[in-house]
Amino acid sequence: MDFPGLITVGPDDREYAESAITLLGDSFMEEMWFSTWLEALDAAGIGEKRKRALLHAVFADDVEAFSPYGAIHMLEDMTAAVGGYLFSELRGETLTSIEGKQAGRHFLAEATDEERALLERREHEMEPISSFDWARDHAQGDHINFFAWAVDKNARGKGSLRRALEPFFAYADEHGLNCYLECYADRLQSMYEHLGFELVDELHSPDFDVFERRMVRYPRPGANR
Numbered sequence: 001m002d003f004p005g006l007i008t009v010g011p012d013d014r015e016y017a018e019s020a021i022t023l024l025g026d027s028f029m030e031e032m033w034f035s036t037w038l039e040a041l042d043a044a045g046i047g048e049k050r051k052r053a054l055l056h057a058v059f060a061d062d063v064e065a066f067s068p069y070g071a072i073h074m075l076e077d078m079t080a081a082v083g084g085y086l087f088s089e090l091r092g093e094t095l096t097s098i099e100g101k102q103a104g105r106h107f108l109a110e111a112t113d114e115e116r117a118l119l120e121r122r123e124h125e126m127e128p129i130s131s132f133d134w135a136r137d138h139a140q141g142d143h144i145n146f147f148a149w150a151v152d153k154n155a156r157g158k159g160s161l162r163r164a165l166e167p168f169f170a171y172a173d174e175h176g177l178n179c180y181l182e183c184y185a186d187r188l189q190s191m192y193e194h195l196g197f198e199l200v201d202e203l204h205s206p207d208f209d210v211f212e213r214r215m216v217r218y219p220r221p222g223a224n225r
Contacts, residue, residue: 001070001071001073001085001086001089001168001171002070003073003167003168003171004167005075005076005163005167006073006074006075006076006082006164006167007073007074007075007076008070008072008073009063009067009072009073009074010067010068011064011067011068013067016074016078017063017064017067017072019074019078019081020059020063020072020074020081021056021059021060021063022056023074023078023080023081023150023151023152024059024062024063024081024083024148024149024150025052025055025056025058025059026052026150026153027150027151027153028055028059028148028150029048029051029052029055031184031185032184032185032210033126033129033130033184033210033212034055034058036122036126036184036208036210037119037122037123037126038051038054038055038119039122040118040119040121040122041115041118041119043118044114044115044118046115050115053110054107054110054111054115054119057106057107057109057110057111058104058106058107059148060106060107061099061102061104061105061106061107062083062099062102062147062148063083064102064105064106065098065099065101065102066083066085066098066147069085069089069090069091069093069098070085070086070089071083071084071085071089073164075160075163075164077160078152079151079152079154079155079158079160080149080150080151080152080155080160080161080163080164081148081149081150081164082146082148082149082164082165082168083146083147083148083149084144084145084146084147084149084168085144085145085147086142086143086144086171086177087135087136087139087142087143087144087145088142094133094136095132095133095145095147096132096133125205125207125208126205126208128203128204128205129184129203129204129205129208129210129211129212130212131182131203131212131214132147132182134180134214135178135180135216138178138180138200138216139177139178139180142175142177143177143178143179143180144168144171144172144177144178144179144180145179145180145181146168146179146180146181147181149161149164149165151164162195165195169195169196169217172217172219173219173220173221173222175219176219176221177219178216178217178218178219179197179216179217180214180215180216180217181197181215182212182213182214182215183212183213183215184210184211184212184213185210189213189215192215193215195217196217196220197215197216197217198215198216198217198218199213199214199215200214200215200216201213201214202214
């Protein structure tokens with residue numbers, strides 16, 4: 001998807017791709033799913049700098065995997081990055097199949113054997129609260145799915161996120177499409193509700209305090225006219 005005010009990052013747009021990877025990797029150090037996942041490394045005494053490098057590798061995989069589908073976007077001032085796709089533009093693929101083909105190439109190249117073992121074990125433990133490809137079943141048709149977004153910490157509170165998301169919402173409203181996301185914190189749920197999302201359900205695990213909130217924004221015909 002191409003929108004006014006947003007740069008759609010292509011597979012060969014290395015400068016924008018690196019900026020998106022940095023924004024997403026730095027921001028998601030604070031996100032509850034990833035911070036819980038990375039906590040598995042504490043047992044080996046692995047610190048924040050190393051965790052950040054691993055998370056950047058994770059998002060290098062996302063950017064590389066999804067940019068061929070027009071699913072990586074940045075504000076023109078580069079203060080926000082959004083990973084979001086129109087399902088019909090995946091050309092028969094799904095989030096799961098795209099990630100499967102990427103196979104964590106950058107992450108596997110970055111992580112040590114010990115780091116991989118610890119994180120793979122933690123990811124398996126977190127499976128009950130890790131439903132990321134549910135939107136296509138709920139939507140039963142075309143839709144927009146957001147799998148990541150981030151704002152430069154120096155631009156927070158200045159409207160960058162809203163400027164980055166409004167083109168998606170305008171398109172969704174015009175074409176009658178649902179928008180989907182997941183989150184893991186009360187603060188984020190409240191913020192997304194303010195953006196028009198509603199809670200679909202929650203996924204819990206007795207092994208973790210953090211839980212998944214699956215959310216949808218239904219189209220609002222005429223809202224952007």
